[in-house]
Structures are given as C-alpha cells and as structure tokens.
Ligand SMILES: Nc1nc2c(c(=O)[nH]1)N[C@H]1C(S)=C(S)[C@@H](COP(=O)(O)OP(=O)(O)OC[C@H]3O[C@@H](n4cnc5c(=O)[nH]c(N)nc54)[C@H](O)[C@@H]3O)O[C@H]1N2
Ligand SMILES: Nc1nc2c(c(=O)[nH]1)N[C@H]1C(S)=C(S)[C@@H](COP(=O)(O)OP(=O)(O)OC[C@H]3O[C@@H](n4cnc5c(=O)[nH]c(N)nc54)[C@H](O)[C@@H]3O)O[C@H]1N2
Ligand code: SF4
C-alpha cells in the first residue's frame with residue numbers, strides 16, 4: 001500500500017461494539033482530524049470521545065513497536081526472530097515435560113474487535129492443545145451464551161432488541177448512554193433511544209444506580225444488585241397467572257411451556273419484593289405492559305449477567321420475550337443475519353452441551369471450550385499433574401479485569417514462562433517474559449465479524465489499513481505462535497497457516513454437495529480471492545459464500561470483499577427479519593424452554609428466598625464514556641479532568657459512617673481492601689456503592705506514562721473469585737459484599 005500525503009479515509013471504529021464510521025484526515029502520515037463519517041450507512045456521523053482518540057492510541061509513544069524480552073527482571077527490545085526463538089526455547093520444554101495443560105491461555109476483549117483474533121486465535125489454541133483456556137467471556141457475557149445454547153441450541157444465537165422499531169423497551173443492567181451498547185450493536189444508541197420516546201414509545205430501566213440511561217428513561221427503578229433473575233421470573237409468573245402468555249409468531253416452535261408454568265409458580269412478585277427492593281405492583285404492571293405492547297422487548301446486559309444468577313437472568317429475559325410474543329418479530333427481540341454467516345441453514349442441530357471436561361482444581365465444567373477465568377489463579381497455584389506453569393495472553397489484561405486479581409498477580413509472578421501478545425507493557429504484560437506487539441489499529445484491515453451477529457440492522461462494512469504496518473501483522477504473529485506450539489519451529493513460514501485456513505475453507509465448500517461451489521476447481525476459486533493477506537482472504541470467502549454473497553459467480557450480484565472496498569461507508573442489508581425456525585439448532589428444531597439446569601437454578605433461588613436478607617453494603621461497577629475497560633487510560637484526552645475512579649455512595653450510607661465527600665475511604669471485601677476517594681450522591685440506591693473497573697495503573701515495570709499519572713485503584717482486588725454463576729462459570733462482579741470506613745488517620 002502506498003502512503004500518499006494528504007487524504008481522507010473512512011473506517012469503522014474498532015473500540016467498542018457500536019461500530020461507528022470514522023472519517024480520518026491524514027496529512028504527511030499523521031492523523032490530523034477524526035470525525036464521524038456522516039455517510040456511514042449505520043452510524044450516520046455519530047461518534048464518541050473514544051473514536052476521536054483513536055489517533056492518540058495510534059501515536060501513543062508508549063505503544064510497543066518491537067518485541068520485549070525480560071532479562072534480569074527488565075524488559076529489553078529485541079528483534080522479532082529472537083523473540084520467537086526465545087518462546088520456542090522456553091515454552092516447548094514445559095509442554096513436553098509437563099504436558100499440554102501446563103500452558104494456559106487467556107483471550108481478552110480486543111480479539112472480538114480484530115480479524116486476527118477472529119480467525120487466527122483458533123489455530124494457536126489448537127496447536128497448544130491445552131484445556132486451560134480462559135477468556136474475558138467469563139467476566140462478561142457467558143451467561144447469555146449458555147441461555148442461548150439451552151433455548152435455541154446455539155450459544156451464538158443471541159436475540160437483540162429491535163431498537164429502531166420498538167415502542168416499549170424494558171432495560172435491565174445496561175447503561176448504553178455510557179457503554180454505547182453491548183450484545184446490541186447500535187451506533188448512536190443514545191439517538192436510537194431518544195427516537196423511541198419521540199415516536200411515543202416508552203423506556204423503563206432497572207438499575208441500582210440512576211445512570212444517564214436511567215435519566216433518559218420514562219421510568220427508572222432501583223433493584224438490589226444480583227436479584228434481577230427473581231424479578232424477571234416473577235414477571236413470567238404474572239404472565240401465566242394473568243393468562244397473558246401468547247407465543248404469537250413462534251407458537252409452532254416452542255417446547256416445554258407447561259413445565260415452565262409449573263416451575264415459576266413459587267415466584268410471585270409479592271414473594272420476591274423484599275429481596276429485589278421492587279414493589280410487586282410495579283412488577284405486575286410491567287409484565288402486563290410488555291404483554292400488551294404491540295412492539296415491545298426486554299433487554300438485559302452486563303449488570304444482570306455478572307451476578308450469581310446470571311444465566312437464570314439471561315434465560316428469563318429471553319423467555320419473557322418469548323411468552324409475551326415478542327421473539328422474532330419487528331420491534332421485539334430479533335436475530336441478525338450476518339453477511340459472513342452460513343447461508344441456507346435449516347432448523348435442527350446437535351444442541352448445546354457444557355461440562356464435556358472439567359477443571360482440575362475446582363471441578364468446573366467447561367463452557368464453550370473454556371474454564372471460568374475466576375479459577376485461573378487456582379490452576380497456577382495448586383501443585384500436581386496438569387498444574388499451569390506457563391501462560392499466554394492475547395489482547396487481555398486479566399490483572400485488572402478479573403476477580404480477586406491481587407491473588408492472580410501473585411500467581412503470575414510464580415509462573416515459569418509467560419508470553420503476551422499486546423500493544424502495551426501494562427499491568428498484565430509486565431509479568432511476561434516475552435511481549436509481542438501487533439501493529440496499531442490503523443495499520444490493519446478491519447471488519448466486525450462478531451458484531452455483525454449482534455447488530456440491530458444487517459450491515460456489512462470493511463476498512464482497509466490506513467498505514468502500512470512496521471512489524472508483522474497480528475495474524476502473522478499468531479500464525480508463528482501456532483507453528484511454534486505445533487512443533488514446526490520458530491523459523492517456519494506463517495503463510496502456511498494462511499494457506500491452511502483459506503484453502504481449507506474452499507476445499508470444504510468444493511467437497512460439500514449442498515454448496516454452490518461443489519465440484520469447482522479449488523485453485524480457480526482461490527485465484528478469484530486473489531493475493532490478499534490471510535485475514536482478508538478468509539473474510540472474502542465468508543462474505544461471498546454467505547447469505548448475501550456472490551458465491552464466486554461472476555454473473556451473480558452479491559457481496560464480496562472487493563465490493564466492500566468500493567463502498568467505504570458500508571453496505572446496508574436492511575432491517576432484521578424473522579429467522580425462526582431456520583436458526584434453531586436444538587435436536588428437536590424447536591425452542592426448548594424446559595432445561596433441567598435452569599430448573600435447578602430456580603430451586604436454588606427458592607432456597608435463597610427462604611433465607612433472611614443479608615445486611616451491609618453491596619459494591620457494583622460503572623462505566624464512563626471516556627473509558628474502555630482497562631486499556632485506554634494512556635491517552636491524555638480520555639483521562640483529563642477530574643478523577644473518575646471514585647467510590648460513589650448514597651448520602652445516608654456516608655453519613656452513617658462519618659464519611660465526607662472528597663475524603664478517602666477504606667473499602668474492604670472478603671479478599672482485599674483499597675483506599676479510594678469518595679463521591680457522595682443520591683444516584684445510588686441506598687446500601688449500594690459503586691467503583692469503576694479498569695483502573696489501578698502505575699505498577700512497577702509497566703510502561704504507561706499517562707495512565708501512571710491517573711492510577712486509580714483496581715476494583716477487582718475486591719471482587720471475589722469464589723462465588724460464580726454455576727451454569728456459565730461467569731464471575732460475580734456486581735453485588736459484592738463490602739465494608740466502607742473512614743480510614744484511621746485520614
Ligand atoms: N469489576 C469489573 N471487572 C470487569 C468488568 C466489570 O464490569 N467490572 N467488565 C468485564 C468485561 S465486560 C470485559 S470485556 C473485560 C475486559 O477484560 P480484558 O479483555 O482482559 O481487558 P481489556 O481492558 O479489554 O484489555 C485489553 C488488552 O488488549 C490490549 N490490546 C488493545 N488492542 C489490541 C490489539 O489490537 N491486539 C492485541 N493483541 N492487544 C490489544 C490492551 O493493551 C490490553 O492489554 O473486563 C471485565 N472486567
Ligand atoms: N465507555 C465505555 N464503553 C464500553 C466499555 C467501557 O469500559 N467503557 N466496555 C465495553 C464492554 S467490554 C462491554 S461488555 C459493554 C457493557 O455495556 P453495558 O452492559 O451497558 O455496561 P455498563 O455500562 O457497565 O452498564 C451496566 C449497568 O448495570 C448496572 N448494574 C449493576 N449491577 C446490577 C444488577 O444487579 N441489576 C441491574 N439491573 N443493574 C445492575 C450498573 O449500575 C450499570 O449501570 O460496554 C462496552 N462499552
Ligand atoms: S461509540 Fe464505540 S465505536 Fe463509536 S466512536 Fe465511540 S468507541 Fe468508537
């Protein structure tokens with residue numbers, strides 16, 4: 001690619017799930033201006049402060065350009081070949097002598113915003129051959145995957161609220177005014193929410209904090225952290241009790257209705273009210289409003305997933321939508337049809353299973369091939385066969401992102417060898433023996449393979465690299481790791497992996513009698529893909545063989561990567577359309593409402609309701625528009641201004657403890673304690689305190705100069721690795737029992 005001097009380029013922002021179109025002005029190889037791309041087919045010019053800061057990430061002097069190796073306790077820059085040779089020399093003996101499970105891998109959030117993450121992580125994990133795979137999914141959305149697996153047969157079948165056509169949005173545990181939305185890709189989420197109200201619709205929010213989203217809503221109710229599952233199940237109870245169940249469009253495709261009716265009988269709104277802190281008349285009224293809404297939907301997100309009943313809450317959200325007749329119809333909860341997905345599927349499949357193998361120390365079932373990250377420290381610390389002795393992180397910062405991270409940091413110190421594929425030397429990668437930095441987000445092609453499956457419209461949009469990469473691409477880095485782990489050696493050519501992946505896909509189609517490519521010549525098809533980098537070649541095959549693709553047929557109009565390159569503002573493929581039954585992958589080819597595992601969670605909830613309500617404060621998190629998890633605090637424009645890493649408390653709770661605004665407080669949980677400045681406001685539900693995650697910078701050995709000047713504290717030193725959502729293994733990050741006191745001597 002040539003680098004002309006002055007030019008304007010268009011690009012999808014890869015920083016959060018909203019996928020906004022950016023317009024970048026480039027002068028002499030510098031980004032001089034970033035604004036929203038007003039012609040973007042999906043975002044129409046919307047942008048948030050993180051999108052503008054994209055140039056700051058690209059130009060950050062602390063962003064690593066060359067690999068680092070730790071020598072005598074300090075990281076030094078080395079050549080790429082030396083870094084890969086070091087990994088081969090030190091990691092392979094551990095794999096050989098201690099077995100494959102002695103190496104653990106952790107995949108962080110940016111992998112789902114990155115083509116290399118989408119296509120090249122799998123070969124790495126396959127070559128490692130370890131069962132000790134962990135990811136940010138188990139501090140996030142794993143409950144949704146499990147409930148989707150149980151209901152629809154596929155953990156990837158996630159219904160999204162049809163925001164643009166709904167007139168009644170019941171939202172729990174989500175704050176899209178700050179997060180820009182999650183498991184619901186909707187650029188300009190704020191504008192789409194306002195549009196609901198402008199067309200006479202209603203928004204109701206449940207959140208233990210009066211957030212910006214809550215303020216925008218017609219109604220906001222506090223709910224005690226961790227109790228949404230009770231409230232949602234009580235709403236299901238009301239639908240049955242008041243004869244409001246109407247499956248509407250999916251009536252012919254549902255099993256297990258009667259079993260659910262019986263199972264929810266014990267959970268009346270009147271019974272759960274004390275625990276949830278929500279008036280039973282409100283629960284009843286909202287269940288009726290949902291049932292009667294012509295176009296209505298329930299949407300729940302991270303606040304209801306990262307709790308002890310996360311899977312039950314996720315299941316209950318979808319079941320409410322189903323029973324209120326809102327699934328798979330406009331304005332309700334709908335399934336996107338992504339351009340890169342498999343075309344021509346018919347209903348039915350093998351269904352969804354967890355627990356095909358179990359974790360060594362705490363005996364957790366695998367879920368989607370991984371174990372809960374909350375048990376990673378156990379696997380490192382506990383001696384015995386299969387003990388984790390080496391660790392690979394790819395685009396993740398578990399030292400700040402996962403529960404009881406104080407303990408994890410100690411465990412990382414005790415590893416024999418650690419590799420991080422990361423653009424920074426941060427709280428996690430500072431522990432690594434080798435850091436491999438991929439190119440910046442402007443030096444790679446981009447396509448949202450994940451979020452196309454979660455978007456409120458079907459859209460397809462590719463962004464070409466803006467600048468040429470100085471080092472190997474992230475795909476090449478991962479390919480070289482796969483070759484090392486697979487025994488081919490540090491010198492093996494990464495193009496082998498590209499070829500294996502691309503050719504493998506085409507060969508699969510050619511051999512498949514149901515594929516339009518059946519019987520074609522593999523090399524002819526590959527010639528049509530042309531000489532593209534591996535990720536782009538894979539993407540081209542997916543797009544062309546997908547539901548909107550040209551099928552490698554020159555006579556047919558349809559999507560291809562070439563067409564997207566000619567359309568830098570994206571191609572709109574229309575509003576969501578019904579997909580049931582074809583999408584269902586359960587063995588019965590029907591939606592399965594009755595799952596034993598869910599019923600056992602209902603029993604557990606029943607037991608809990610018999611116990612008395614625990615006293616004391618509960619800790620929740622919060623997000624801010626200018627922050628993104630743990631890794632954007634090294635950009636000045638995103639951290640400037642007042643300290644955002646504060647403990648928010650209700651005035652009554654502060655007064656009871658003689659804590660004053662602006663003063664330091666000491667907050668402690670079962671696993672740790674922190675000193676943090678307090679902000680007092682009545683946005684919080686009494687009894688609830690809030691501290692954001694992703695802070696706690698300035699650790700020795702890290703290289704984040706700006707972040708070190710805005711360190712904050714790491715709230716995951718308070719979150720506890722013991723209680724988990726049993727069905728998904730997801731961590732509990734909200735509703736942590738804590739004590740807060742004015743520290744002695746402050
Ligand atoms: N208490 C509490 N904890 C939470 C949450 C919470 O709400 N409360 N939220 C959870 C959620 S939803 C998530 S998703 C997790 C996130 O958890 P993680 O994924 O572990 O953390 P991130 O902060 O996203 O860190 C991303 C890492 O990727 C690196 N990186 C950035 N871009 C690239 C790239 O292009 N390639 C590579 N290889 N690396 C890159 C960054 O430098 C950083 O080290 O945190 C979770 N932790
Ligand atoms: N600016 C910004 N944007 C982001 C991120 C970021 O860090 N910063 N992270 C990105 C990622 S990885 C993700 S996963 C998404 C998450 O996107 P969202 O799911 O919208 O996440 P939050 O903004 O944390 O909103 C969760 C809300 O749940 C509330 N809550 C906590 N506990 C409970 C509870 O028990 N019940 C109920 N009903 N509510 C509860 C919290 O007060 C909070 O307002 O955001 C993404 N976008
Ligand atoms: S909302 Fe998300 S995708 Fe849009 S500009 Fe901000 S960070 Fe980027």
Ligand SMILES: [Mo]
Pocket residue numbers: 109140
């Ligand atoms: Mo997330």
